[in-house]
Amino acid sequence: MTEHTSDLQTAVSILLTPGGLDLDALESGLGYATGPGVDYADLYFQRTWQEGWVLEDGEVKEANYNIDGGVGVRALAGEKTGFAYSNQITADALMDTGRTASGIVRSGKRLPGQAFKPVTAASYYAGVDPLAGLSADDKVAMLKEADRVARAADPSVSQVSASLSGTYEVVLVNASDGTLAADIRPLVRFNVSVIAVKNGRRERGSAGGGGRYSMSRLRDEHVAERYAKEAVRQALVNLEAVDAPAGQMPVVLGAGWPGILLHEAVGHGLEGDFNRKGSSAFAGLMGQRVASKGVTVVDDATLSDCRGSLSVDDEGTPGQYTPLIEDGVLTGYMQDKLNARLMGMSPTGNARRESFAHLPMPRMTNTVMLAGQDAPSDIIKSVKRGIYAVSFGGGQVDITSGKFVFSASEAYLIEDGRVTAPVKGATLIGNGPEAMSRVSMIGHDMALDTGIGVCGKEGQGVPVGVGQPTLKVDELTVGGTQS
Amino acid sequence: MAQAFDASAQQALLTHRAEGALAMAKRLGADAAEVGASVDQGIGVSVRQGEVETVELSRDQGIAITVYIGQRKGSASSSDASEASLQATVEKALSIARYTGEDPAAGLADAALMATDLPDLHVHHPWDLTTDQAIELALNCEQAGREVSGITQSDGASLSSGEGVRIYANSHGFIGTQKGSRHSLSCMLIAEDDKGMQRDMDYTSARDPRELADPATVGREAARRTLRRLGAKRPPTGTYPVLFDPSMASGLVGHLMGALAGGALYRQASFLCDRLNTPLFPDWFNLEERPMEVGATASSPFDGEGVQTRNNRFIEHGKIASYMLSSYSARRLGMTTTGNAGGARNMRITAPLSTQASLLEQMGTGVWVTELMGQGINGVTGDYSRGAAGFWVEKGVVQYPIEEFTIASNLERMFADLIGVGDDIDRRGSIHSGSWLIEGMTIAGH
Numbered sequence: 001m002t003e004h005t006s007d008l009q010t011a012v013s014i015l016l017t018p019g020g021l022d023l024d025a026l027e028s029g030l031g032y033a034t035g036p037g038v039d040y041a042d043l044y045f046q047r048t049w050q051e052g053w054v055l056e057d058g059e060v061k062e063a064n065y066n067i068d069g070g071v072g073v074r075a076l077a078g079e080k081t082g083f084a085y086s087n088q089i090t091a092d093a094l095m096d097t098g099r100t101a102s103g104i105v106r107s108g109k110r111l112p113g114q115a116f117k118p119v120t121a122a123s124y125y126a127g128v129d130p131l132a133g134l135s136a137d138d139k140v141a142m143l144k145e146a147d148r149v150a151r152a153a154d155p156s157v158s159q160v161s162a163s164l165s166g167t168y169e170v171v172l173v174n175a176s177d178g179t180l181a182a183d184i185r186p187l188v189r190f191n192v193s194v195i196a197v198k199n200g201r202r203e204r205g206s207a208g209g210g211g212r213y214s215m216s217r218l219r220d221e222h223v224a225e226r227y228a229k230e231a232v233r234q235a236l237v238n239l240e241a242v243d244a245p246a247g248q249m250p251v252v253l254g255a256g257w258p259g260i261l262l263h264e265a266v267g268h269g270l271e272g273d274f275n276r277k278g279s280s281a282f283a284g285l286m287g288q289r290v291a292s293k294g295v296t297v298v299d300d301a302t303l304s305d306c307r308g309s310l311s312v313d314d315e316g317t318p319g320q321y322t323p324l325i326e327d328g329v330l331t332g333y334m335q336d337k338l339n340a341r342l343m344g345m346s347p348t349g350n351a352r353r354e355s356f357a358h359l360p361m362p363r364m365t366n367t368v369m370l371a372g373q374d375a376p377s378d379i380i381k382s383v384k385r386g387i388y389a390v391s392f393g394g395g396q397v398d399i400t401s402g403k404f405v406f407s408a409s410e411a412y413l414i415e416d417g418r419v420t421a422p423v424k425g426a427t428l429i430g431n432g433p434e435a436m437s438r439v440s441m442i443g444h445d446m447a448l449d450t451g452i453g454v455c456g457k458e459g460q461g462v463p464v465g466v467g468q469p470t471l472k473v474d475e476l477t478v479g480g481t482q483s
Numbered sequence: 484m485a486q487a488f489d490a491s492a493q494q495a496l497l498t499h500r501a502e503g504a505l506a507m508a509k510r511l512g513a514d515a516a517e518v519g520a521s522v523d524q525g526i527g528v529s530v531r532q533g534e535v536e537t538v539e540l541s542r543d544q545g546i547a548i549t550v551y552i553g554q555r556k557g558s559a560s561s562s563d564a565s566e567a568s569l570q571a572t573v574e575k576a577l578s579i580a581r582y583t584g585e586d587p588a589a590g591l592a593d594a595a596l597m598a599t600d601l602p603d604l605h606v607h608h609p610w611d612l613t614t615d616q617a618i619e620l621a622l623n624c625e626q627a628g629r630e631v632s633g634i635t636q637s638d639g640a641s642l643s644s645g646e647g648v649r650i651y652a653n654s655h656g657f658i659g660t661q662k663g664s665r666h667s668l669s670c671m672l673i674a675e676d677d678k679g680m681q682r683d684m685d686y687t688s689a690r691d692p693r694e695l696a697d698p699a700t701v702g703r704e705a706a707r708r709t710l711r712r713l714g715a716k717r718p719p720t721g722t723y724p725v726l727f728d729p730s731m732a733s734g735l736v737g738h739l740m741g742a743l744a745g746g747a748l749y750r751q752a753s754f755l756c757d758r759l760n761t762p763l764f765p766d767w768f769n770l771e772e773r774p775m776e777v778g779a780t781a782s783s784p785f786d787g788e789g790v791q792t793r794n795n796r797f798i799e800h801g802k803i804a805s806y807m808l809s810s811y812s813a814r815r816l817g818m819t820t821t822g823n824a825g826g827a828r829n830m831r832i833t834a835p836l837s838t839q840a841s842l843l844e845q846m847g848t849g850v851w852v853t854e855l856m857g858q859g860i861n862g863v864t865g866d867y868s869r870g871a872a873g874f875w876v877e878k879g880v881v882q883y884p885i886e887e888f889t890i891a892s893n894l895e896r897m898f899a900d901l902i903g904v905g906d907d908i909d910r911r912g913s914i915h916s917g918s919w920l921i922e923g924m925t926i927a928g929h
Contacts, residue, residue, distance in 0.1 A: 056750070059584030064558040065575045067568070081537040087544060087562050103614070104538050136582040159751050195751050195863065202751060204863045244868075246891065246927035247720040277531070279638050279673055281680065357543065394858040396870070400638075400673055400682040403887050405857035405870030427859035427868040427889050429927075479859065479868040479889025481925040483720050 007127050007311075008118060011172040011182035015045040015069075019089040023116070026174045029091070032098025033075045034176050037108025040076040040337065041101070042175035044314060045069075045089060046356040051131050052165040055143035072356035073097040076338055077105040085357045111176055119181035121318035124302050124309045125212035127184030129168045133214030139164055142224045146192045149228035156239065157232055158202075159195035162224070164188075166215050173316035177337075181316030187211070187307065187463060189451065190218050192227040196235035205235025206409075209450025211305045234391065234410050237422045244411065244426035244480025250383045251428060251476040252414060254390035255376070257449035259466030261473075262297055263367050264395040264404040265432040266290075268457070270324050270332070271350070271362040272339035274399050281402030281433060282330065290330045291436035294372050297325040299334055301349055301365035307451040308366035308465035315351040315360060322348045324367075325436070336362045354460035364455060366465035372442025376470040379441045381417040387478050388412045388419050389428070402432040427479040435473055443470030488524045490607060490662045493648045497522060498660060500569065501652040504548055507573045509654065513550035513580075515591050517653035517788070520546040525645025526614065530621045532637055533629075538614055541645070550576045554585045588814035591788065596810070596820065597657040598785035598792070605778045607662035608691035609646045617642045620668060620698050628672045628702030633710045638671035638682055640702065644692070657789040666692045670705040676713045683708035683854075688911045690778060708853075711874075715884035718875050718928040724849035724902070725890055725924045726842055726876070729909035731855055732919040736770065738860055738867075738894055740827050743797055743805075745812020747862060754865035754895055755803065762801050764898050767834050770798035774828035781913035787825030795821050830914040836906035842920045844879035845903060850926055851876050852890060865894040888928035897921050 016022055021029075026043060033041035047069035054062045071093060072085040082104035086093035134142070146162040166188040173181050191208030207230035209223060218224075253261055266282075274280035282290060291297070301310040301319030310319040315337050324332050335343070336351030339362055352363035380388060388411065395406030407427045413420045448467035455464040501518040508516035527539040546569065547560035557580030559572045625640035646664040651657075669686035685704035687696035727735060747753035755763070764770075774792035776782050786792050788810055796804050808816070809824035843851065856870035868891035875882045892900075905917030 059586060061583060061586045061589070062556060062558065063579045063583055064560065065572075065579060066559065067561045067563060067572070069562065079531075080535050083537060083539040085541070087542075087564070100540050104535065136579075140582055161750065197751070202754075202756075202863055204752065204861070244891075246889070246925045248927075248929060277638070278636060279680070279682065357541065359537065359539065396856045396858070398682070398856070400680045401886065402679070403856070403870065403872070405859070405889075407857050407859035407868065424864075424866055425859065425861055425868065426891065427857050427870055429856075429870040429887055429889050431887060477717075477887065477889060477927050479870070479891050479925075479927045481868075481891045481893075483722055483925050483927070 007182040007184045010127065010184060011170050014170045015047055015089060015172050021089065021091060025091060029094035029098060030174060030176055032095050033073050033102050034111045035102030036110050037077050037105035038075045038102050038111060040176055042074050042173060042315065044072040044356050045172040047170050049131060049168045052163060053139050053143060055147055055162045058147050060140050060143055068355065070356045071097065073101045074359065075101040075104060079342060080104050081359065083359050114176060114178035116174065116180040117178045119179055119312055119316050119318060121312050123311045124319060125186065125305050125311065128186050128214050130166045130186035130188045130214045131168055133216035134219060138219060142219055146224040146228040149225045150192060150194050150232050153229055153232040154196065154236060156196040156198045157194050158197045162192045164190050171314065173314065175316060179316040181312045183312050186213055188213065188215050188218055190223045190227060192231040194231045194235050196239055198239050201239055203235050203238035205231040205233065205238060207231040207234065208452050211307050211451045212309055213305050237410060241422040241424045243482045244423035245478055246480045246483040248475050248477050250386035251473045251478065252379055252383060252386065252388045253471050255443060255445045255447040255468060255470045257466065258389060258392060259367065259369060259449060259468035260392050260395050260406055262369055262468060263364060263455065263464065263466050264397040264406055265430065265435050266297055266325065267364045267367045268397050269399050269402065269432055270334060272333045272335040272343065273362050275333050276339045276343050280399045285330050288330055289328050290433050291325050291328045292439045293328045294442050295325055295328050295436060295439050296370040297367065298323050298370065299350065299364055299367050303366050303465065306366050306448065306465045307453065307463045308364065310349065310365055313349045313351045314353045315347065317347045317349040317351060319365065320349040334362045334364060336360055352462045354462060358460050361457065363457060363462055364464050366467065368466065369468040371444050371446035371469045374441045374443050376443045376445050379443055379470050379472050380414060380419060382441060382472065383414040384416060386414045387423065388414050393425065397432065403429065404432055405429045423480065428476050429479060430476045435476060438474040439471055440474045441472040445469045488646060490646060490648055493522045494660050494662060497648055497650040498658060500546065501650050501658065504546065504569055504573060505652060505654055507570060508548065508550050511573060511577055513552060513577060515551040515654045517549050517591060518546065519651050521647055521649040523645055523647030525643060526617055527641065527643040528614065528617045528621055529639050529641040530618060530625055531639035533622065533626065535618055536639060546572065548572055548576045550580050551590055552580045554587055554589050555580045555583045556586065556589045557583060588811055591653050591655060592790045592810035592820060594655040596790045597655055598659060598789060600791060601659060601784045604775065604782040604784065606690050606782050607646065608664045610644045610666055610692040612644055617644065624668055624670050624698035624702040626702065627699035628670050628706040631703060631706035633674050634672050634706050635675045636673035638673055640670040642668045651785065651787065651789055653789055659785040659789055661783060664690055666695060668695060668698055668701055670702045672705045672709045674709045674713055678714060681709055681712040683712055690780065712872065712884045715886040718850060718885045718888050718926055720927050720929065722923055723926050724846045724920060724922050726846055726849065726851040727919040727921065728853045729905065729907055729917050731852055732916040733909060733912060733914040734855065735919060736830055736914045736916055740807060741862055743807045745806060745808040745816060748806060749812055749815035752863050754863060758803050759806065760802055763803050764798055764801040764901055766801040768798060768801050768901060769796065769833040771796040771831055771833065772827050772829060773831055776829050779829045781828035783828060786822045790820055790822045790824065792822045792828060828913065832904060832916055834904045836917060837903045839905050839907045839918055842903050842905055842918055843876055846876055846920055847879060848877045850885065850890065851881065867892050867894050867897065888926055890924045890926055892924045
């Protein structure tokens with residue numbers, strides 16, 4: 001780990017210098033946002049460079065490049081938030097947006113000025129431009145390799161598409177509480193999707209992954225070959241899939257990406273805003289048992305190079321390891337500054353926003369269930385009739401009623417303790433607190449996902465990670481067609 | 484509105500910028516080019532428990548450029564409107580086009596198809612609304628909902644109002660611009676009983692603020708929808724007919740259009756490949772697109788490539804009468820564009836319509852679905868499995884609220900098993916549909 005403050009100089013030169021600003025100019029910028037009655041204000045500068053390359057029919061037919069950036073200015077007064085933003089990072093823009101944001105209150109005391117304190121934080125990824133890590137020729141070559149490997153893997157493969165994308169993001173946060181922090185966030189992803197056709201049946205398989213590092217690492221780790229083979233394997237499994245059963249039964253979730261269960265069943269319900277407002281099914285349960293003994297769930301922004309990791313969050317709070325449920329007992333919420341202040345708690349480094357043009361709110365980073373004691377094979381053996389789900393498409397939760405769903409993209413029947421036929425993707429539905437109290441076995445094989453998650457909340461998407469060991473939920477409702 | 488927005492001036496500015504980008508692309512070596520750009524401005528306020536929670540003023544702009552060098556293509560976009568950034572964007576698109584492969588299907592839509600009939604479809608109705616007025620409307624909405632007995636909490640009410648200008652231009656010389664507006668008000672409330680909390684919401688949305696529902700009506704409807712969910716049980720597992728509420732039925736039309744889309748078809752990623760002119764729905768069912776409808780949500784005389792839009796009939800007498808194509812997907816399929824680059828606009832169903840009560844009666848015993856959760860739709864196979872909430876119905880009479888169950892089938896089977904369409908049409912979105920009654924879906928509950 002390296003000290004993080006070196007990002008600050010880079011951020012200043014990328015974000016402020018082109019518009020004729022420097023760190024001193026931020027003081028007056030913040031001054032406009034901290035009008036009378038405002039008790040907190042922040043400026044969030046951001047610039048992103050995004051690139052995406054798409055291969056179809058063996059050729060890279062499309063590629064696009066996007067540059068975005070600007071400043072978002074927020075003023076808080078009690079529970080009120082005023083917000084404005086601009087594509088321009090100039091003194092005029094800071095004045096206009098600052099006055100607009102602070103317009104939510106018109107009277108009250110004026111905050112005393114604070115000396116800026118650069119935030120000291122560890123760095124959980126290298127501040128590199130990930131797009132520069134590979135030449136355009138190398139990017140094209142990677143995509144073509146994925147195509148070649150997938151087509152060679154099985155004659156039933158009829159379509160292959162592959163994509164390589166990356167974002168280079170530079171942010172700078174300056175707040176009226178003295179916070180001054182910068183972060184350089186690389187993010188890359190490689191994906192392969194195939195269609196396989198056999199005996200008139202057509203199925204899709206897909207695989208992918210990435211993280212906060214340079215595109216060159218994707219090449220060095222041979223992900224094109226790995227994900228191409230994995231996508232074909234999944235499509236072939238699905239070609240053999242039978243109709244899934246319908247009804248309540250035990251469900252064994254594989255290690256890694258199935259951790260999306262935690263994200264939906266538990267994670268969202270433990271975000272500070274929902275608990276402050278009392279709209280979460282977990283509201284008021286702090287210190288109480290909300291899951292089986294042995295269940296420990298953490299939100300961990302400090303995992304090295306992971307998709308959801310954050311050296312500092314979007315309010316400049318250092319990324320943290322935040323226990324949420326410890327041995328089945330609710331011990332923590334994920335907080336941003338606003339909700340932490342209103343609940344008398346501390347921020348946990350979970351303030352995130354899609355961009356400068358969006359308001360931050362408490363969000364997950366990498367949400368993980370820690371390993372238990374059971375051998376995965378014993379977990380399978382313990383099930384008489386149930387489902388073994390190893391990959392998922394996506395999920396959703398109603399945090400108020402606690403109901404969550406997630407849709408399997410690769411799953412199998414378990415019959416008499418053995419994994420048998422693959423079943424068609426079925427949606428699983430349950431109630432968060434109930435499902436967590438029905439976790440009866442936890443594997444020792446904790447694994448992180450490969451780096452593919454995008455979480456949506458109030459229309460804002462942010463990259464997240466999940467992880468878990470193999471685990472058994474004694475009863476979930478499986479939404480197949482065979483009743 | 485708190486910030487001044489001169490749509491006509493913005494329109495002139497965008498036109499100037501788009502023309503400049505096209506000229507620059509040509510000068511720097513593009514054989515053909517196209518540009519899309521937009522500017523939007525709006526206000527959003529939210530209130531909760533009678534207090535202002537957020538006031539947001541937004542102003543977004545972007546320009547996207549696609550260039551062609553022979554049959555190679557490159558795209559770049561930016562939110563920075565400066566001349567320097569525009570040049571960098573064009574250069575980036577050109578540099579990308581040197582690495583992409585030859586694609587015989589790539590290119591602009593045919594020049595002969597460019598829209599020439601460009602009427603004003605009256606989709607721009609700006610709202611001269613101050614922040615204080617916006618707050619008051621949201622407060623009135625929430626207040627009306629909170630006053631309903633049984634409502635214990637509010638998740639808030641939000642009002643948003645915005646207008647904008649978009650432009651599409653290409654090197655055929657086509658320039659299309661459109662001014663538009665969108666206003667909406669929503670409210671979400673919470674009620675609680677000994678089994679836990681429930682929430683639900685209602686909203687109103689329109690291009691013309693005069694067409695918005697009364698705020699108090701929205702608040703009270705949110706309360707009614709929330710309260711009726713209290714005491715929900717789980718339905719039995721089995722095979723039952725399902726009545727989809729209008730907004731859920733619109734989702735089914737959305738899945739259909741996804742499968743009829745050229746992009747899914749040429750990738751063989753649709754369960755409706757090679758199904759043109761074959762039956763999909765009962766013969767009384769027709770579905771068409773009316774892109775030129777005056778004042779409607781998605782109206783536009785030109786599509787995303789400048790092609791004149793037209794009244795496509797996708798389903799005629801139950802058969803698939805047309806796919807939904809852009810000129811790229813059309814070339815890939817050996818067909819011609821249907822003017823659907825960017826999707827379908829204003830979908831309308833023509834069919835004999837029944838009242839919701841008579842659909843319930845026809846259903847007898849089954850499930851009335853008012854909410855769906857998750858992404859359990861497989862576009863390749865049509866397999867459908869989603870989480871749901873709604874009501875248990877016996878002998879055509881609603882018995883009790885139900886939750887935590889799934890409904891599953893296959894879209895192809897569901898469309899064939901469509902029994903009736905309701906007259907309770909939801910006109911808030913671009914797909915107008917009433918309720919749909921579908922036979923024989925698998926319910927997984929207790």
